[in-house]
Amino acid sequence: MTANASAPPARIGMVGVGRMGSGVLARLTPSGPVAAFDTDPTRREVVSGAGGVWMDSVAAVAQVSDVFITVLPGPDEAGAVMNEALPALRSGALWLDLTSGDPVRVADLATEAAERGIEAVAAPMGGGPADAAAGTLVFYVGGSSDPVARAEPILRELSPDGGIRVCGPNPSDGPTVKLLANALWFANAVAATEALLIGQAQGLAPQHLQALLADSAGSSTALTQHLPRMFEGDYLASFGIDRVVEELGTVAALARSTSTASPMLDASADLHRQALARFGPVPGELLGARLIEELAGRYLR
Structure with a gap:
């Protein structure tokens, strides 16, 4: 799932395996292992059923992730997860947020991520659980060119027919x-x-x-x-x-x-x-x- 075929595959982690996240996870695991966590422990079976690897906390997912994906209900949940994830993510990691969030809060979190050497792309989803499972989601993508290029192969796994809409150079542009x-x-x-x-x-x-x-x-x-x-x-x-x-x-x-x-x-x-x-x-x-x-x-x- 990387732009450079000679580079090792990016290690992908994901937090949020609910109605939308379960379909996202199922589309990513055929290309490689995905470490995953959800605050609802009953989602462990969903993760294992999709071929993912269940982790015991947000921080545990972040520690093994080159690309850290969040698929959460809203901005409060995203903020809480990133407060735990950012200290655990390594410098050079990419945070790919698929949550429908608050542009102001996304901008603040992206700034904090940048201070830690972490790139950020926000790509909230258009569509429902059936679209997530079928690969027919639309993504409203915000971020600068290099992080977006890193995120694009993953987004294409989730929407093979080109449902990617690049909105602007700031992570907050997608949510807006x-x-x-x-x-x-x-x-x-x-x-x-x-x-x-x-x-x-x-x-x-x-x-x-x-x-x-x-x-x-x-x-x-x-x-x-x-x-x-x-x-x-x-x-x-x-x-x-x-x-x-x-x-x-x-x-x-x-x-x-x-x-x-x-x-x-x-x-x-x-x-x-x-x-x-x-x-x-x-x-x-x-x-x-x-x-x-x-x-x-x-x-x-």
């Missing part, structure tokens, strides 16, 4: 683009739900209206690929509504820090906070859309 992409998706999903409910009230069948709007100037990925799942009562349980709110809060903080007005995204964030209060911190990426259905007193299914 991924957050903005998600923020637009969340806003598009709730706006499209409103449009479908308005049309339904006018006597249009939601499925027919969805097909017409999907072929219009108002189309979006949320409208074409995801909202139809609501016709079967599926609100996309692969991502928690609490994580949606967390990401939208991070986008709002970025806007405030640059004095950028964001009334539309702020409105979406407020609605998703209401959905979190209504449904609790449960899986459901489209629970903001479900809340709109409840407020309308009608459902698309």
Whole structure:
């Protein structure tokens, strides 16, 4: 998995073997051993089943890694892991973060890593567990050219058909683009739900209206690929509504820090906070859309 075929293979370590990480691990192990750890000890069986080598701590993984990969639920978890990993990583190692994180915190951790002689690339993933297993993830990559070149062979193992999007020279650039992409998706999903409910009230069948709007100037990925799942009562349980709110809060903080007005995204964030209060911190990426259905007193299914 290295750019130089004459060099010895990079020793890869990985922390985070959950819904996304298990698919990532399974795609990496055929090319060589991967040392892995997860705070949930029951994931040991997942690691061994994928051909990985279970380690007993974050530090133990870091100590044997040339490339240290993190696949974690969010910025808090990534920060906690890196606080333990950075002192254990050797100078010259690469930290490859696949977490959907906070750009400010990623930048701070990358700075600390650089002070220790450790390179950093942030490449948050677009897609779900099925994409991780199938190799159809999209990666939003931030980092300078040399670390990105080191990370690219690994990313190509995870996405052979070229789902690599280089966003900018700073590790924080990848998370910034991924957050903005998600923020637009969340806003598009709730706006499209409103449009479908308005049309339904006018006597249009939601499925027919969805097909017409999907072929219009108002189309979006949320409208074409995801909202139809609501016709079967599926609100996309692969991502928690609490994580949606967390990401939208991070986008709002970025806007405030640059004095950028964001009334539309702020409105979406407020609605998703209401959905979190209504449904609790449960899986459901489209629970903001479900809340709109409840407020309308009608459902698309």
